[in-house]
Amino acid sequence: MIQLINGLKPFIENYQCFIVDLRGVLYDGDHVNCEALSCLKYMRHSGKKVCILSNAPRRSYRVIERCAEMGLTSDYYDFLLTSGEDAWLQLKNAQLKNEPENLYYTFNKKVFPIMAERDYGFLDDLDLEPVHDIQKSNFILAIGWDGITRTIDDFYPLLDQALISKQPMICVNPDLNVIHKGKEELCAGSLAVYYQEKGGKVYYHGKPHPEVYKTCLEKMGLHQEPTPKVLAIGDSLHTDVYGAHQANLDALWILGGVHAAELGLHQSNNNQPNNNQVDDYETKANMERLCIRKNVKQMPKIAMVNLIL
Template sequence: MSATKLITGLSEIAGEYDGLLCDAWGVIHNGRELFPGAAEALTKFRETRGPVVVLTNAPRLSDVIPAQLDRLGLPREAYDAVVTSGDATRQIVREMAGKSFYRIGPSKDDGLFAAVDIELAPLSGADAIFCSGPNDDETETPEDYRGLLTEPAKRGLPMVCANPDIVVRYGDKLIYCAGALGQLYEQLGGKVLLGGKPHPPIYELAKARMAQIAGREPSKLLAIGDGIGTDIKGANAQGIDCVFVADGIFAEAARKDGKLSGDKLAQALDADGVHAEYAMDTIAW
């Protein structure tokens, strides 16, 4: 397998691809502000090469994401569609019709819980757990949930995890996501069901949406992400070439003396058994 090629912008490789799947948090923005160069890079690819689908592990349905991107300053001309882990999770829940769920998730995810249309129940009477993230992601850690989750894991209750991400960078700090609680639940012996990256359901939805936009299936897709265990692993599993962006949660692991390092990046990727065809400091055209 060839070494990861370090690039400075998408223009160096865009000619080989006619469709783009781009992660949002950690690539386009940090939760508070848009990264410089993101809007231009996506817009230029869309204008010159083909459709751009924002592929995010956000535990929300895709129809609410464009308004969030608007507030961060990303123009609608920069992308064609959004596909979320929330979309893929709703598909999983539909296959569990008739089951009641114990809710774990903050009030900001009320829209998702309403959209998936599940029956909520106390933990003692629930058939499963639906987790969109910690109830307070600014202060809580997975350890705060060990006592709560130990007993249902032993009982064999499945957990539907609406966001496979372990952490995301929010501004200048890292916050835990639903994936961290799912990871703990598996450690306790529980079964976790996931639809977002790196799992197939979200890619199936994204490919179908892209084919609908283009009127055909793109001949060669490119994926961009900052998550080694989600974006890169998922792209590898789908046979999609990928660009690792070192501006997100693995920024320190991929850099030496503040600069993107091929050796450091190789170590980080090898540790997870994945490969990226390309890498760049931050998304740019």
């Protein structure tokens, strides 16, 4: 049974470190959740480590800059890691070091990029040659698309061609979808699932895959502890809750994020669920049903609508 809580403060003393999702927890794509920032501030003042772990398919420094512009400055956390940074470092190390065990050591330079124009900076300082004919590329780099000039349907025929030549795909954002201004937007993870189900080889970076959690624990100095007391906080069952389970961490499920509509949570004018309108009995029933429908193997330990003290 998932425990539905009204505030995190009573639980903070039980943990050494908190691994916190960005989108859907700390901000909605446009605005920062000020109550969540107060929660981070309290964690750090209590001597706890705070690591922000995001499936943003961009370099960490870019996300840090954007967060600071919105008021989420570096004094709220100890470390910030993106799936984009994890992928970029893996690609860069494959080019710099003669390490055959590196996943991408044998990859050719010619890459078919699935990315919006704003994301081409990801290729900076990487010795890669972007090509726009998938029959001439050696692997696919899936970051995302703008949703305006192209839709996910535009990529299915291209991926079918890549399957013939057995090109591997690097998925830089395993999220299936996000909610932006109340509307669903599909992410690179949706393409990766399609490609994998068709028999394609996919290399993932980010949640729910254990490697990024290991990096977070290393940065927090907890990687050598047999059972570190860490709480992973996120809104997605697919990435945050499942990722915590994969990494043997406790999970706090934030209900007011990507699954809010599925959970029947009412929304206010700013597209955020209203804490005052939550019916505990109905919400708990919806939580259980959704976990069953999503085939969640390990239920989260606790849940709350939005991250607050």
